Amino acid sequence: MIFLALFTSVLTVGAVWISWRLRSRSGCLAALALMGVSGYLFSHDMGWEQGIFIALFLPGLLIWAAVFCERRFKPFTQKAPPAKTLTVTWQKGLSHLLTGLVVLVVQLALSLLVAVAISRLFPIAEAGQLALCVVLQPVIWALMMYHYLAHRHRFVILGWHCALSVVIGATLVM
């Protein structure tokens, strides 16, 4: 069964490759279906928990056969572009440091508060709430980081994050 599962993973990558070359959406759907089948077959031998992750990770490796075949080559140029010196100012450095502190410290605290509060809203056993919190917290933190860094008005965004955390966090003490 494991060899059949491996073969199905290879077929998944093959379907991706063909669909990419033909620009066809149906090939892509076939690849998704094949990935599901490989997940099922891996699960049959290794249990569903392990099988799903193997089926999910393996194409990330196998796809390199297709990438390798599609590579294009032109001669390397020996001429290196002229080197430039990077200008660094104290002001710039401090602003980067502040941004780092916000995403790594402040948003850690906010995401922790939000994740714990959200997970406790679910009417499930404490072990389930904690597991949910463990899964949610990195997702919330990553999205907060992205929202903060991608926005032009960062302190407004930070204000929104704080407000959201206070509102959701209030459910913890109610």
Add this chain to the structure above:
Amino acid sequence: MTIFSRKPALHAHQWMGVFLSAFLYLVCLSGTLVVFNQEFERWEQPQIAEFASVSAEAVSQALTTFVSNNKEETEHYHIVFPTSGIPRLVVENDHKAVFADQQGKLLETEAFPWSKMLLDLHYYLHLPSTFGMIFVSALGAVICMLVVSGVFAHKKLVKDALKWRRGGSGQAGRIDLHNRFGIWASPFHLIIGMTGVYFGMAGLILTLVAQLDHNGDKQAVMNDIFTPEPALTQQAGFPDVEKAITAFNDMETGHKPIFLTVHDVGTPQQFIEIYAQVTNKLIYSENYRFTSAGDFIETAHYDDGHWGKQLIYSIYRLHFGDFAGVPVKVLYFILGIMLTALCVSGMDIWLSKQGNPPRLSAVWGALVWGSVSALALTATAGLVFSIPLTAMFWLLLSMGCVISFVRPEFGRRRWLKICAMSVSLLIIGYGLRHLQAAMTPASLQINSLLIVFALWCWWRAGHVLYRR
């Protein structure tokens, strides 16, 4: 323009990737190597006898001899079985670990300082443990954020899905490789990031929940997730591990024993716990508990307990790829190399866009290849001298960065050659130090990879891009 359009996404991706590049690289590099941590432990002491199974009598014999030789106060005894992933028998207390042979006769003391140093680099970046672990966990969330922003930053995600333009100035190929690594291995990166966050955040979540629900009593929260210890009141004699192991074997659970712990040594609460791997699940183990006399009490219900308990107990194996044996370890290792290469290529792309500032580019090259050389040289030194390896690693790495800062012409070509030479030196030193033992499977599985890596570094140093 929304925050999900290309420009803001690229800005967020770039800022985070560049600002934390050095830390991300070190954590990813050490994490990739740590996948083979058990193999590295075996490699550090290749002369130790290896076997696939051991009898309950031999285990009992080993523990009895160990306890009579080591009378210092301890709260635990541990016995690591040859089915743990390392085919050796180890007996230990809270202070010392000693190998034993298949008959239970004690051999030499366990010592794997380099593997420990590597593990600590991955867990804490060698910072004070609590702070270091939280910081490394934050990098897990950063990886998740980089995956999300990377997807939005990609203008032609589908069109470029299999593209790899090699040649030219090298920049196009670098960008393509970065994008291909990032997109195709993104499920792996996300899982590694999310599970990585858990190790540092668990303590903080626990503290917060304990404060909210149990007046700050963390043990009460722990008892909700991890099964509490059995309440025993018995005459604590010498633990009958032979009877416990025999009883476990008679249960025919199909689970693979990893290790055995005697808890609360010498107290009325003393009990024996056998941790056994459930081969078709991700949970770390199912635990079988026995009284001090070796009578079965209960399991800890990790295998059939609440889903939340199972999920939390599965994170370790999922993060480190420690399930389904060597094939999965190899898969994690290769995907880990991709994640590490993603950090390096990301910074390279940024440096190139900045016009390759000489000093910064040189220091980055020194960090990337210098850290690999420093790991190899540290391992070599560890073969001969008993020195603090952590200090030596950071000293070598700092020296490399300073040299590259002062002399920016000390570029990647030289670093690759230094890397090849450092690894070669390690292989030669290892052969001289261990002589015949260097031909055991424990040695060859690592050394053959090291030889391939040294040859690759030397070959890569001659690449046209590094000649200019």
